[in-house]
Amino acid sequence: xxxxxxxxxxxxxxxxxxxxxxxxxxxxxxxxxxxxxxxxxxxxxxxxxxxxxxxxxxxxxxxxxxxxxxxxxxxxxxxxxxxxxxxxxxxxxxxxxxxxxxxxxxxxxxxxxxxxxxxxxxxxxxxxxxxxxxxxxxxxxxxxxxxxxxxxxxxxxxxxxxxxxxxxxxxxxxxxxxxxxxxxxxxxxxxxxxxxxxxxxxxxxxxxxxxxxxxxxxxxxxxxxxxxxxxxxxxxxxxxxxxxxxxxxxxxxxxxxxxxxxxxxxxxxxxxxxxxxxxxxxxxxxxxxxxxxxxxxxxxxxxxxx
Numbered sequence: 001x002x003x004x005x006x007x008x009x010x011x012x013x014x015x016x017x018x019x020x021x022x023x024x025x026x027x028x029x030x031x032x033x034x035x036x037x038x039x040x041x042x043x044x045x046x047x048x049x050x051x052x053x054x055x056x057x058x059x060x061x062x063x064x065x066x067x068x069x070x071x072x073x074x075x076x077x078x079x080x081x082x083x084x085x086x087x088x089x090x091x092x093x094x095x096x097x098x099x100x101x102x103x104x105x106x107x108x109x110x111x112x113x114x115x116x117x118x119x120x121x122x123x124x125x126x127x128x129x130x131x132x133x134x135x136x137x138x139x140x141x142x143x144x145x146x147x148x149x150x151x152x153x154x155x156x157x158x159x160x161x162x163x164x165x166x167x168x169x170x171x172x173x174x175x176x177x178x179x180x181x182x183x184x185x186x187x188x189x190x191x192x193x194x195x196x197x198x199x200x201x202x203x204x205x206x207x208x209x210x211x212x213x214x215x216x217x218x219x220x221x222x223x224x225x226x227x228x229x230x231x232x233x234x235x236x237x238x239x240x241x242x243x244x245x246x247x248x249x250x251x252x253x254x255x256x257x258x259x260x261x262x263x264x265x266x267x268x269x270x271x272x273x274x275x276x277x278x279x280x281x282x283x284x285x286x287x288x289x290x291x292x293x294x295x296x297x298x299x300x301x302x303x304x305x306x
Contacts, residue, residue, distance in 0.1 A: 009168045013090040028085045035078045041287030042067035052300040058136040070283035073107035077178035097179040102160040109152035116210040122241040123217035176272040254278040
């Protein structure tokens, strides 16, 4: 049997979105602009909700946490990419890669769970309006947030610990602009059966169940709205969840689209470019969706600046 020398690597190399030198300044400017818009937009949503007492409700409590998760989600990947472009380096340390992978999964899953909880909040508000304040009390909202953090923390930690046990050989190039779990696992020389099993189970439990919960909540919401007799009542009921539905469609539409296209094309560089949609573009657009489609947020923003 052939023996292979497995060693603990010191660094990986992120190949980024393009190898062409003349495109690097353009990529730097583009991603810096998108990152600044994402950071400022989501930070503004958080500050507006914190300072306006009219927005101290469960829906905006979860929205402020979603904005915080979006800031952190983007901050795990884009700053390192910008730094590498600036210093003309593709290297990331082994520990830095695992850390980036951990926090990317943590805040990505947190986004996933928060969107599910927000769908449940809208379900209670529309389908059980008389019991809304009793069900969605501050203690229960805090408990839901704690469960979201705990599930995201445990799943991310489990994946990171399993990847930590893998051994890597000579090929250390990651055809992506950040340490994406699948790309890192594919570079391993040791057996990846356990990692693949955990990834499969996590996909079934943590990626399929939340969208199913959201779909169930909105099926009940639509059913309740259709029973409202007046057109104005239907519009008012639907407008309270329109922003959330837009964000859900954008988040799951882009993320599922990227993974389906990567499975079909098997082109790592094309997959990396497509992943910009859910890693950078979606967190950037969320504040605009909520501020443009939500009357309470628009009024609070005007009040905040005045």
